[in-house]
Amino acid sequence: AALARSVAEAAAEAVASGGxxxxxxxxxxxxxxxxxxxxxxxxxxxxxxxxRWLVAFCDERLVPPEHPESTGGAYRVS
Numbered sequence: 001a002a003l004a005r006s007v008a009e010a011a012a013e014a015v016a017s018g019g020x021x022x023x024x025x026x027x028x029x030x031x032x033x034x035x036x037x038x039x040x041x042x043x044x045x046x047x048x049x050x051x052r053w054l055v056a057f058c059d060e061r062l063v064p065p066e067h068p069e070s071t072g073g074a075y076r077v078s
């Protein structure tokens with residue numbers, strides 16, 4: 001929960017300064033954690049505006065999004 005709150009607060013700060021918030025996401029255990037904790041954190045932090053985010057999936061494997069080991073795919077199904 002603390003990580004999700006930190007992400008939401010950093011996003012709100014970046015958006016408030018007139019810009020975008022850029023976030024690189026890895027896979028593994030981070031996927032279910034953020035899927036569970038980020039939505040309530042975003043609701044609790046005004047101005048975090050996910051529509052102003054640029055999200056990059058950090059994936060050491062070069063696989064298509066539908067592949068079971070795709071980081072981007074894991075976030076889509078969570």
